[in-house]
Amino acid sequence: MLISIIIPVYNEQENLAKSLSTLCEQANKFPLEIIVANSPETSDETPKVCHQFAKVTFLNCKTKGRAAQMNAGAKVAKGELLLFLHADVILPNDFYTQITKASQEGVKFGFFAYQFDKNSLLLTFNSRFTTKDGFFAGGGDQCHFFEKETFVQLKGYNENFCIMEDFEMMDRIRKQKIPFTIIPSKATVSARKYEKNSWLKVNLINGYVFLKYKLGVHPIKLRKTYKSLLRESV
DSSP states (O other): OOEEEEEEESSOHHHHHHHHHHHHHHHTTSOEEEEEEEOTTOOSSHHHHHTTOTTEEEEEOSSOSHHHHHHHHHHHOOOSEEEEOOTTEEOOTTHHHHHHHHHHTTOOEEEEEEEESSOOHHHHHHHHGGGSOOTTTTOGGGOOEEEHHHHHHTTSSOTTOSSOHHHHHHHHHHHTTOOEEEEEEEEEEOOHHHHHSOHHHHHHHHHHHHHHHHTTOOHHHHHHHHHHHSSSOO
16 A cells, blocks of 8 residues: 655755665665655755655646645645645554554554653653643644545645644644544654744643634644744744
8 A cells, every 4th residue: 555655845855865764774674655745935955855765756836835845746646645744753663554554544644642852841741741632732743644545635735724724734634523543653753843942832822823723714824823932933
């Protein structure tokens, strides 16, 4: 069963080199397609990094924004299953087995629990919440995966959302009662936001912006709020 891994990127050359190296090793063992969906605003050496890996398909997207880039990648993907991966997230070693098993059991959509790449009691506390369904479940760092047919039926990610596209997708999945699962094998997520800011600040900002999203604030305003409060590119 072919899995297409779609990685939306914007100036991620350093993270990509590590991520693609790991994924290409996995592609030697399992049927994987690796697609890097590059932002038209990328100004670093991302294209050069991608072209160093023979198993990677590099896609220069016409429209910026993670939702648009993920949709563009999905349109050219050949896999029966689609897996969306952030460039600074490392999948667990058994991701292929876990995803194909879930699909065979009838799961149409799912995502992974995660841990951080830094040891910290506070970050470990955060990661514990990713193992269960809850208010904040299904963020993009948890690596969404879909049966391609389901993704097409959902008409992909909502490109009106320049932020919170992951939670908007989760809301639609819940509303349509699409069966999903949380895979307990943990992806590894970068702690760079917490290193540039603080654990308390990041969590307060995330909660504040999420609340504004739930209250129906326009995505552009959400993005401006997030960028103004957090020292991190969005």
